[in-house]
Amino acid sequence: MSRDIHAIGLDIGSSHVRCVIGEAADGGKMNIVGIGEAESKGLRRGIVTSAEAVSDSIRKAVGDAERMSGLDAGAAMVNLSGEHFRGENKAGVVAVAGVGREITEDDVSRAVESASAMSLPAGWEIFSRLPQEFIIDGQDGITEPVGMSGARLESLVHIVIGPSAGRQNLEKAVRRAGLDVERMMLEPLAAAESALTDDDKEYGCALVNIGAEITSVMIFGRGAVQHTAVFPFGSLHFTKDIAHGLRVSIQEANKIKHDYGCVAAFLMDDEERQQVIEIVPVGRSESRRLSKEILCDIMQPRAVELLQHIAHEIAKTQSSIPSGVVLTGGGSLARGMVEIAEQVFDAPTRLGFLEEDYFGGLAAEIQTPAWATACGLALSSIRSQVREQNSGGRSPKRKVAEWFENFRERFK
Ligand SMILES: Nc1ncnc2c1ncn2[C@@H]1O[C@H](COP(=O)(O)OP(=O)(O)O)[C@@H](O)[C@H]1O
Numbered sequence: 230m231s232r233d234i235h236a237i238g239l240d241i242g243s244s245h246v247r248c249v250i251g252e253a254a255d256g257g258k259m260n261i262v263g264i265g266e267a268e269s270k271g272l273r274r275g276i277v278t279s280a281e282a283v284s285d286s287i288r289k290a291v292g293d294a295e296r297m298s299g300l301d302a303g304a305a306m307v308n309l310s311g312e313h314f315r316g317e318n319k320a321g322v323v324a325v326a327g328v329g330r331e332i333t334e335d336d337v338s339r340a341v342e343s344a345s346a347m348s349l350p351a352g353w354e355i356f357s358r359l360p361q362e363f364i365i366d367g368q369d370g371i372t373e374p375v376g377m378s379g380a381r382l383e384s385l386v387h388i389v390i391g392p393s394a395g396r397q398n399l400e401k402a403v404r405r406a407g408l409d410v411e412r413m414m415l416e417p418l419a420a421a422e423s424a425l426t427d428d429d430k431e432y433g434c435a436l437v438n439i440g441a442e443i444t445s446v447m448i449f450g451r452g453a454v455q456h457t458a459v460f461p462f463g464s465l466h467f468t469k470d471i472a473h474g475l476r477v478s479i480q481e482a483n484k485i486k487h488d489y490g491c492v493a494a495f496l497m498d499d500e501e502r503q504q505v506i507e508i509v510p511v512g513r514s515e516s517r518r519l520s521k522e523i524l525c526d527i528m529q530p531r532a533v534e535l536l537q538h539i540a541h542e543i544a545k546t547q548s549s550i551p552s553g554v555v556l557t558g559g560g561s562l563a564r565g566m567v568e569i570a571e572q573v574f575d576a577p578t579r580l581g582f583l584e585e586d587y588f589g590g591l592a593a594e595i596q597t598p599a600w601a602t603a604c605g606l607a608l609s610s611i612r613s614q615v616r617e618q619n620s621g622g623r624s625p626k627r628k629v630a631e632w633f634e635n636f637r638e639r640f641k
């Protein structure tokens with residue numbers, strides 16, 4: 230396996246910028262060879278508010294990853310997030326012409342283009358075109374139409390749209406930090422790349438990425454994205470509730486959340502509920518005491534509310550998700566989040582750790598769902614580079630699968 234294939238995943242979040250440098254390893258794995266993390270400045274709900282501040286955070290995270298790996302970063306896969314993203318399922322149809330009416334790559338491109346013909350709000354653009362399936366002369370469920378015979382080719386495509394300015398400003402901030410943008414990828418799609426198995430995507434599951442200010446949801450089924458939604462709330466809302474409820478600073482509230490927070494009271498026994506936390510209210514020098522139970526009383530209703538919004542969105546789509554719900558992002562790490570989510574969703578729920586089959590090297594150092602996006606970005610780049618490099622000697626079936634994957638990449 231060619232060890233000279235490298236990739237840089239750059240996850241620019243509202244609370245942290247994370248950078249992962251990976252190299253291609255045997256068995257389709259990626260070895261993580263460099264990691265870097267910086268506190269994020271200059272972003273609000275995924276949108277750049279100060280390019281200079283964002284660039285500084287990027288420089289720091291990328292610089293640390295470069296030093297660790299001994300490699301120079303050139304171009305990075307960057308995540309896209311923002312509260313305005315919207316996913317829609319569209320259908321397109323084209324007539325297949327030519328000798329023997331054999332479907333060509335060009336026909337497939339035209340069919341996807343045809344599905345993408347939509348009127349967009351001013352200043353908006355299409356970010357992702359993710360083919361779901363193709364239908365040839367009424368026969369559905371086809372993932373690889375090239376080479377098949379038919380006269381009428383229909384496409385079902387999941388299209389994600391959003392405002393252009395957010396993407397452009399993010400790109401500028403990355404370039405300002407001295408990096409090129411290899412490609413941009415929606416945050417939940419990147420997180421899914423590292424935390425979901427092919428079976429999860431095939432049988433159906435929902436990936437829920439809980440960030441600081443934004444929570445994004447992507448529903449997978451039949452190997453493709455079926456639904457995308459973004460909510461303008463995240464883990465920072467817990468911090469704000471704590472700050473407000475206990476009259477402490479945001480910094481203190483964040484520390485209390487991390488050190489003692491719990492969003493599922495039933496996980497604590499009586500003794501733990503009565504355990505005392507000392508807090509220092511704003512403008513006071515003496516501390517105050519409260520029980521862990523009171524802290525949980527502040528956090529749990531907020532967690533339930535947040536999860537109910539998501540559960541409602543999933544229910545609305547009438548998707549079947551036998552593989553359950555997978556939580557990623559730093560917000561998923563709050564104690565009790567999985568347990569309470571399992572109740573609200575009434576579906577098996579787990580944390581989206583990095584899939585062991587996909588990652589090697591330093592993976593153990595960052596084995597948390599907070600790193601799923603950064604690792605997924607790098608992995609996605611490695612996978613496309615490996616696919617591009619591998620030519621010849623493959624089984625036709627594999628070739629077809631690779632073609633379809635690369636085709637999807639082209640339309641992201
Ligand atoms: N152990 C934890 N318990 C509770 N909240 C946590 C924990 N770890 C991280 N968080 C929260 O997760 C959020 C950051 O998640 P992250 O995915 O990095 O966000 P973003 O992508 O928006 O930068 C912060 O609000 C942080 O307080």
Ligand SMILES: [Mg+2]
Nearest residue numbers: 242440558602
């Ligand atoms: Mg994030």
